[in-house]
Amino acid sequence: MEFKDYYAALGVAPDADEKAIKTAYRRLARKYHPDVSKEADAEDKFKEVAEAYEVLGDAQKRAEYDELRRYGGRQGQSFEPPPGWHSAAGGFDDPHGRHEDFSDFFESLFGAARSRGQPRSHRGRDLEVELPIFLEESQSGEAKQVSFSLPQFDAAGRRIGDAQKTLNVKIPRGVVDGERIRLKGQGGPGINGGAAGDLYLVIRLVPHPLFDVDGRDLIVTVPVAPWEAALGAKVEVPTLGGRIHLSIPANSQTGQRLRIKGKGLADKQDGHGDLYALLKVVMPPRSDEDARELWRQLADRAGFDPRSTWSRQA
Numbered sequence: 001m002e003f004k005d006y007y008a009a010l011g012v013a014p015d016a017d018e019k020a021i022k023t024a025y026r027r028l029a030r031k032y033h034p035d036v037s038k039e040a041d042a043e044d045k046f047k048e049v050a051e052a053y054e055v056l057g058d059a060q061k062r063a064e065y066d067e068l069r070r071y072g073g074r075q076g077q078s079f080e081p082p083p084g085w086h087s088a089a090g091g092f093d094d095p096h097g098r099h100e101d102f103s104d105f106f107e108s109l110f111g112a113a114r115s116r117g118q119p120r121s122h123r124g125r126d127l128e129v130e131l132p133i134f135l136e137e138s139q140s141g142e143a144k145q146v147s148f149s150l151p152q153f154d155a156a157g158r159r160i161g162d163a164q165k166t167l168n169v170k171i172p173r174g175v176v177d178g179e180r181i182r183l184k185g186q187g188g189p190g191i192n193g194g195a196a197g198d199l200y201l202v203i204r205l206v207p208h209p210l211f212d213v214d215g216r217d218l219i220v221t222v223p224v225a226p227w228e229a230a231l232g233a234k235v236e237v238p239t240l241g242g243r244i245h246l247s248i249p250a251n252s253q254t255g256q257r258l259r260i261k262g263k264g265l266a267d268k269q270d271g272h273g274d275l276y277a278l279l280k281v282v283m284p285p286r287s288d289e290d291a292r293e294l295w296r297q298l299a300d301r302a303g304f305d306p307r308s309t310w311s312r313q314a
Contacts, residue, residue: 005075006052025053051102124188124197131201141173174268177205216273217264254281
């Protein structure tokens, strides 16, 4: 659940008095009212302001909100109230649907409706599950089976065990490591008829045996023989979409990078990063006497000193 900073929404200080809060609300409500405002996000801003005033304009709700804020709530951060926390101001009926567009944060703390004598309902907890996926899966946009443990609670809110749940989730094409995917209503079950929480899948890209990831670009190390580096060659190079032929320029060096445009990772707008072939000149593991003699002849004829740039004083 994401914490909401209601003071920031109204643009007032946390120690603002009742009059300042009401004045700020009226000014912003006029500014963002959907019937008069020309701003693109006016409706969302209007709901945000109305929700903030619903809490800060009520002395009991404000006191409870301040208690949660002192507990460590920060705007935009994941938040759960302290264990055993209950609102004395919540639990009202809302027959006119005034609060139906308020955030999950508001509903979980103040919005659960109940009648006299009935137990209070609670929204289920949000869950976060890490989802390992291969690079190839991040590019396909196909469904992936996700299994996780779902906590179970009794009517009093006591945890009584766990249940295993399995979902088939379509992984958006172009997801990146650390990205969070929200599945609304797939989290912890509500108590006494409360809404279920949300499930957040945190993408973790599994290290690939061939490719390193740099943003949307991929890097593949390409071993080349000394004669391929010296003379130039055409070699097969793997990509996520299959092998391609890459031309190695003559006189190539270890550490040289060759760009293969558009063979990197896809993004959500159907663009692609690039693949970089990182050349690595490798020697044969062993040589016979004839091969060694050829190397000696090459050394004599080349007249090449690879350390000529070193300082003579070093």
